[in-house]
Amino acid sequence: xxxxxxxxxxxxxxxxxxxxxxxxxxxxxxxxxxxxxxxxxxxxxxxxxxxxxxxxxxxxxxxxxxxxxxxxxxxxxxxxxxxxxxxxxxxxxxxxxxxxxxxxxxxxxxxxxxxxxxxxxxxxxxxxxxxxxxxxxxxxxxxxxxxxxxxxxxxxxxxxxxxxxxxxxxxxxxxxxxxxxxxxxxxxxxxxxxxxxxxxxxxxxxxxxxxxxxxxxxxxxxxxxxxxxxxxxxxxxxxxxxxxxxxxxxxxxxxxxxxxxxxxxxxxxxxxxxxx
Numbered sequence: 001x002x003x004x005x006x007x008x009x010x011x012x013x014x015x016x017x018x019x020x021x022x023x024x025x026x027x028x029x030x031x032x033x034x035x036x037x038x039x040x041x042x043x044x045x046x047x048x049x050x051x052x053x054x055x056x057x058x059x060x061x062x063x064x065x066x067x068x069x070x071x072x073x074x075x076x077x078x079x080x081x082x083x084x085x086x087x088x089x090x091x092x093x094x095x096x097x098x099x100x101x102x103x104x105x106x107x108x109x110x111x112x113x114x115x116x117x118x119x120x121x122x123x124x125x126x127x128x129x130x131x132x133x134x135x136x137x138x139x140x141x142x143x144x145x146x147x148x149x150x151x152x153x154x155x156x157x158x159x160x161x162x163x164x165x166x167x168x169x170x171x172x173x174x175x176x177x178x179x180x181x182x183x184x185x186x187x188x189x190x191x192x193x194x195x196x197x198x199x200x201x202x203x204x205x206x207x208x209x210x211x212x213x214x215x216x217x218x219x220x221x222x223x224x225x226x227x228x229x230x231x232x233x234x235x236x237x238x239x240x241x242x243x244x245x246x247x248x249x250x251x252x253x254x255x256x257x258x259x260x261x262x263x264x265x266x267x268x269x270x271x272x273x274x275x276x
Contacts, residue, residue, distance in 0.1 A: 001132055004029065010070035011036035014060055023124045024083040025114050030125060031056040033066050037073035038134045044163075044274035045135045046267065047121065048078045049143030049150040052179070053099045056080050059144075062256035068264040072271035075135050079125055081146070083114040095179050096186055102174070103150030104198045106187035115187060118198075121150065122158055140270040144168040144259055145223075146179070152200035152213065152233075159209035164273035166214035166266045168259050169221055172233035173201040179227050201236045204244075212243040214269060216262050218252025 005016035012035040021028045037043050046069070048059050059065065059078045069076050082088075082101030089110040090097035106115035130137055139162050143151035148170025155165035174180020175195045184195045196202040204213075217230050224230075230246055237244040252258040 001128065009033065009066045012038065012066070012070055014066060016056060016060075019128065021083070021120060021124060023116050023120045026083045026085040026088055028083070028120075029056050029080055031060045031076075031078040032129065032133060033060065033069055033076040034133065035070045035073050035075060038075060042134045042136045043073050043075050044138035044140070044271075045075045045077055045126075045129065046140045046142060046270050046274075047126075048076060049103060049121065049141065049147030049154075050078065050081050051143070051145030051147045052081070053094050054081050054147075055099075058256070062260065063263050064260045065263045065267060068267040072267055074267060074271050074274065075133065077125070077129055079121060082117065088114045091186070096183055100146065100183060102146055102180075102183045102187065102198075103154060104184075104187060107194070108187055108189045111187045117150070118154065118157075122154055122161065138163055138274045140164040140274055142166045142168075142266055142270065143170070145228075145254065146171060148172075148215070149174055149180075149200065153198055153203060155211055156200060156203040156207050157197070159207070159211070162211065163276070164214075164270045165211055166216075166269060168216050168262070168266075169218065169223070169228055169254055170200070170215060170230070171228060172215075172230050173199060175199045175202065176232065177227045177229060201233045204233065204237050204242045205240045207240070207242060210241075210243060212245065213237065214266070215244070215246045216258075216266070217246065217248055218254065218258050219248050219250050220252055221254045223254055
């Protein structure tokens with residue numbers, strides 16, 4: 001780990017690190033906010049997964065989350081959204097390739113060599129954080145849009161690993177919307193049965209752990225009806241008896257203004273679960 005940024009923030013420290021990822025086969029960056037409580041004892045961690053086109057910077061500069069993390073005594077970890085660098089496959093457009101890892105493990109070339117963001121977020125990154133930072137192994141996960149998809153699927157695929165999960169404007173059914181169909185066809189191939197392993201609406205139907213899902217969705221979101229379609233997850237969760245709180249927030253769009261408006265509530269939600 002090489003520390004690239006180190007800034008005092010709400011009594012704690014907002015850092016950015018670089019490291020060589022063995023899972024992804026490239027150099028990666030991630031952001032870590034350590035609240036003031038971490039100077040005295042290890043603290044639990046909330047992992048934040050950002051959306052299409054983002055890096056580790058978007059959340060730490062736009063969400064205003066550090067204030068609430070300092071109040072609650074929770075560390076924040078925000079990785080990049082995809083592998084990057086020389087030799088990493090890319091494509092034209094913002095919704096495939098660099099900046100669009102979708103938090104899955106690709107199986108189709110040329111993507112399979114580097115695009116293993118699920119394993120990076122679930123295994124390699126936490127191992128690095130827990131070995132080098134004053135944190136516990138109590139984990140929560142959240143995210144926005146593509147990152148909301150990532151948070152939901154990662155929690156559903158890894159029972160017992162996370163104390164809580166939430167999402168803002170998530171892509172809940174990537175197998176049924178253009179963003180997901182484009183990415184999954186490229187990363188996983190044409191077998192739609194294989195896509196189900198990375199689709200929250202499919203996973204919730206057979207989840208072995210009833211971890212409650214908290215979702216905030218703006219009703220003025222420009223992608224609501226074409227790409228997000230939260231009612232599909234709500235219907236599947238109700239049929240499976242899986243606890244889901246879907247809060248439709250009037251007037252809010254897809255932007256970080258929306259995230260900043262409710263991130264304090266999400267961090268408090270996670271902090272309560274992480275303390276339990």
